[in-house]
Amino acid sequence: MRQGNIVKLVALVLLVATTVALSIKPLVDPVKGIPLGLDLRGGVHLVLQAEPNKNGVPITNADMDKAKAIIAKRVNDLGVSEPIVQADYNNKRIIVDLAGVTDPDKAVDILKTTAKLTFRDTQGNVLLQGDELTDAKGGQDPTNAGGFVVNLTFSTDGAKKFADLTTKYLGQQIGIYLDEKLLTNPKVDTPVLNGQAYINGYATLEAAANHAVLMRSGSLPVSMSIAEKRQVGASLGVDSLNKSIHAGIYSLIFIFLYMLVFYRLPGVVADFSLIVYALIVLWAFWSFRVVLTLPGIAGFILSIGIAVDFNIIIYERVKEEIRAGKSIRAGVESGFSRAFITVIDAHVTTLIAAITLYIFGSGSVKGFALTLGIGIIVSLFTAITFTRQVLRWTVGINPKMKTFWFGVRGDA
Structure with a gap:
């Protein structure tokens, strides 16, 4: 014993x-x-302030919840380790702690961008919203022309709408805009029937991937400004x-x-x-x-x-x-x-x-x-x-x- x-x-x-x-x-x-x-590894602390709507519609808690979810998705897509994203409903703010971030300015630009994607005709009329996207990824230009693209995948309804759109505007130009900024203005050479398209004209894969993050996460319901940025x-x-x-x-x-x-x-x-x-x-x-x-x-x-x-x-x-x-x-x-x-x-x-x-x-x-x-x-x-x-x-x-x-x- x-x-x-x-x-x-x-x-x-x-x-x-x-x-x-x-x-x-x-x-x-x-x-x-x-x-x-953040306090042990270093990084950046951000406070994003929701801007009042131009039409006077008040910002609701549902808007803040959606903004928080979208920002959290963008942070995760950026590959930031263990981020903290919180909503301050009283002050209409989103508080974000990003540990280990080496380029805070790039992170800020991506997080606060509204990211509203639209397809428009030559007169500027909106033909299709980016809400119909199910995926967006950066990649090589498939035409072997050099450069990089954002590959787009539409939902079932979006694919049908895009097929009808490219059929109707065959031989014409369709502008692709992100937050009112023209990304590219391609000419429709053939109808796109399979719900797969791409946006070309990117000089680097990183630039294409960053725009893909914005498109993939969806558009913010409100505009955001930087109320505070503190780097640790x-x-x-x-x-x-x-x-x-x-x-x-x-x-x-x-x-x-x-x-x-x-x-x-x-x-x-x-x-x-x-x-x-x-x-x-x-x-x-x-x-x-x-x-x-x-x-x-x-x-x-x-x-x-x-x-x-x-x-x-x-x-x-x-x-x-x-x-x-x-x-x-x-x-x-x-x-x-x-x-x-x-x-x-x-x-x-x-x-x-x-x-x-x-x-x-x-x-x-x-x-x-x-x-x-x-x-x-x-x-x-x-x-x-x-x-x-x-x-x-x-x-x-x-x-x-x-x-x-x-x-x-x-x-x-």
């Missing part, structure tokens, strides 16, 4: 040590690791991240020492469980693509303190049982059982607070609530199951050990 517990503990320690060593690289990978927010330098983000890491390391060192001094052998188990807890939480961040920000790091560090607090509650119960005359083995079992309800209550109430913050908060508040909530759920597992089992194995090595090793004077 004793040798079996020793083997289990040694195997567990080796497993955790190996997992920690193998986890460092994938978790901190700048591309595939835990995504960093990568160096500032790195400095913030380093300070946060140092704060976390110092906190862990203090917690480790505190648990060792006051709880001795259970303190060693608690410190080991804390390492496992942190590992599980970080992998949860990675799995759910949680964007880590400064408030999020604060929530993570706070959850570490909460996890330790739960261990303290349990260990104090264990010490009370041992002082009452129970053996160490019986004290451990009884202490965990008596502390169970208290720990559950503390977890549930704190988790309710985190959920409330996540539902009613926004931006960095949501990040804080999310990391705190994940930390609480994981700490419940480590405190009730993992820590308890490891402590059982530890006691099983020598059930007659002195109570001094559990922070209790005298022998049981």
